Amino acid sequence: MTMNLSLKLTLLLCATVLLFTSASTAQKAETNQSDYYRISKVPTPKDVVFEVGDFEFMPDGRLMASSRRGDIYAFHDPLQPDPSKIKSTLFMDGLHEVLGLAYREGSIYATQRGEVTRLADEDGDGLADVCETISDGWGINGDYHEYAFGSNFDAEGNIWVTLCLTGSFTSQNKYRGWCVRVSPDGTMTPTCSGIRSPGGMGINVDGEVFYTDNQGPWNGTCGLKWLRKGSFQGNPKGNDWYQATDAIGPRPQDPQSGSRIMAEAKKIPELEPTAILFPYKKMGQSAAGLVCDTSDGKFGPFKNQMFVCDQTFSWVMRVDLEKVNGHYQGACFPFTEGFGSGNLAIDQASNGMMFVGGTNRGWGSRGKQNFALERLEWTGKTPFEVLQMKAKSDGFELKFTQPVDPQSASDPKSYSLPTYTYIYQESYGSPEVDHVDCKITKATVAADGMSVRLFVDKLHAGHVHELHLDGIKNANGKSLWHPVAYYTLNYIPGQ
Numbered sequence: 001m002t003m004n005l006s007l008k009l010t011l012l013l014c015a016t017v018l019l020f021t022s023a024s025t026a027q028k029a030e031t032n033q034s035d036y037y038r039i040s041k042v043p044t045p046k047d048v049v050f051e052v053g054d055f056e057f058m059p060d061g062r063l064m065a066s067s068r069r070g071d072i073y074a075f076h077d078p079l080q081p082d083p084s085k086i087k088s089t090l091f092m093d094g095l096h097e098v099l100g101l102a103y104r105e106g107s108i109y110a111t112q113r114g115e116v117t118r119l120a121d122e123d124g125d126g127l128a129d130v131c132e133t134i135s136d137g138w139g140i141n142g143d144y145h146e147y148a149f150g151s152n153f154d155a156e157g158n159i160w161v162t163l164c165l166t167g168s169f170t171s172q173n174k175y176r177g178w179c180v181r182v183s184p185d186g187t188m189t190p191t192c193s194g195i196r197s198p199g200g201m202g203i204n205v206d207g208e209v210f211y212t213d214n215q216g217p218w219n220g221t222c223g224l225k226w227l228r229k230g231s232f233q234g235n236p237k238g239n240d241w242y243q244a245t246d247a248i249g250p251r252p253q254d255p256q257s258g259s260r261i262m263a264e265a266k267k268i269p270e271l272e273p274t275a276i277l278f279p280y281k282k283m284g285q286s287a288a289g290l291v292c293d294t295s296d297g298k299f300g301p302f303k304n305q306m307f308v309c310d311q312t313f314s315w316v317m318r319v320d321l322e323k324v325n326g327h328y329q330g331a332c333f334p335f336t337e338g339f340g341s342g343n344l345a346i347d348q349a350s351n352g353m354m355f356v357g358g359t360n361r362g363w364g365s366r367g368k369q370n371f372a373l374e375r376l377e378w379t380g381k382t383p384f385e386v387l388q389m390k391a392k393s394d395g396f397e398l399k400f401t402q403p404v405d406p407q408s409a410s411d412p413k414s415y416s417l418p419t420y421t422y423i424y425q426e427s428y429g430s431p432e433v434d435h436v437d438c439k440i441t442k443a444t445v446a447a448d449g450m451s452v453r454l455f456v457d458k459l460h461a462g463h464v465h466e467l468h469l470d471g472i473k474n475a476n477g478k479s480l481w482h483p484v485a486y487y488t489l490n491y492i493p494g495q
Contacts, residue, residue, distance in 0.1 A: 079349055
């Protein structure tokens with residue numbers, strides 16, 4: 001019996017659809033996040049609204065976690081194979097929005113909204129019985145937005161504290177909009193000005209301190225910023241407090257609203273350009289806690305890179321930094337998503353595991369839970385990713401986690417490179433402006449397939465270079481897990 005033409009066409013179409021669907025499903029399975037990184041829930045204290053503010057690991061293996069509500073709990077055996085069995089006990093309560101924890105010589109140092117406090121359990125019953133003010137040298141009132149984020153100890157034994165503006169717009173109290181350092185003896189030293197609304201702090205592998213700042217006045221989008229000593233971070237609303245200190249010199253010139261940040265940086269030597277711009281809604285919209293991967297390969301191939309939370313998008317981003325002309329800049333990449341609440345705090349254990357804590361109070365988040373505490377683990381399987389993106393005088397050098405397919409990676413049509421920047425202005429935020437599409441003229445693949453040199457017709461200082469790599473395959477024909485990178489090109493090497 002012969003089939004009629006209509007039936008043959010119908011069967012052929014069905015087969016084509018099935019083949020396409022199967023291929024799409026297979027590709028999706030190849031790039032399933034849980035193949036590489038697994039998110040697991042950690043039980044929080046019963047009947048406690050536990051909106052995690054920060055973490056700190058203790059020498060005995062306990063994980064200390066603080067809360068926006070003022071509690072600190074100890075989580076026992078946090079690295080055990082089954083996270084659902086992790087138990088917690090109260091260490092301290094009654095504090096004021098603890099957004100920084102650091103351990104030193106038997107004590108926990110908690111950065112509260114109004115002070116840095118030393119806490120100690122001297123009788124060994126698991127509860128703090130010492131509560132000592134170390135420094136309260138900045139101002140505070142009842143404004144809901146006067147957050148204070150604290151770092152871990154730096155190499156000199158200081159805790160760095162970033163102080164949010166009053167309401168995130170003005171500086172009604174002393175040193176609001178500044179970063180200060182608190183020494184072991186409690187001395188407070190004003191260190192940087194120009195801060196708007198910090199979301200977290202962290203220290204890179206070289207001991208340099210960074211913080212995240214959020215979109216708003218003088219911040220076109222969220223960013224990762226380097227707290228260079230004596231620097232002006234870009235928002236002048238707190239600069240009247242230069243009259244209260246001579247620690248970092250005279251007040252810098254105010255920037256011109258409506259300009260571009262790199263144009264102003266040429267005129268204002270104190271101004272430190274944002275190291276990483278997180279393009280709004282492409283890379284989240286509320287940058288928060290950060291941590292440097294110092295696990296030496298126990299968290300995958302991203303040794304010494306930084307991982308940054310976003311509260312609104314409930315995800316974690318990855319950052320690869322470099323120094324050009326004495327300033328940090330670099331690329332950010334999507335990483336992991338699907339956390340239970342708005343990610344605020346992140347820390348890493350010695351075995352590479354990361355702990356992420358969140359809250360949705362105040363801004364909401366993609367994660368629908370009011371709060372969450374989760375563990376992020378590498379499965380041991382390496383994803384195909386852009387490992388690094390480094391700027392060159394005439395383009396970029398890309399390094400990959402796996403060998404690329406030479407044919408696809410050497411084809412300039414496998415890439416696209418739009419660029420843009422943001423208005424540096426007193427008004428709230430900025431759209432993407434000054435768009436230019438760069439042309440990739442040549443792509444040269446290294447002999448081992450692990451890197452590609454991209455040559456670009458013209459680079460644009462002060463622009464985000466948004467690199468799309470949709471055409472790239474690895475040696476086995478698989479696509480990148482995340483085929484996009486965003487490089488903040490403040491300075492062009494050699495210029």
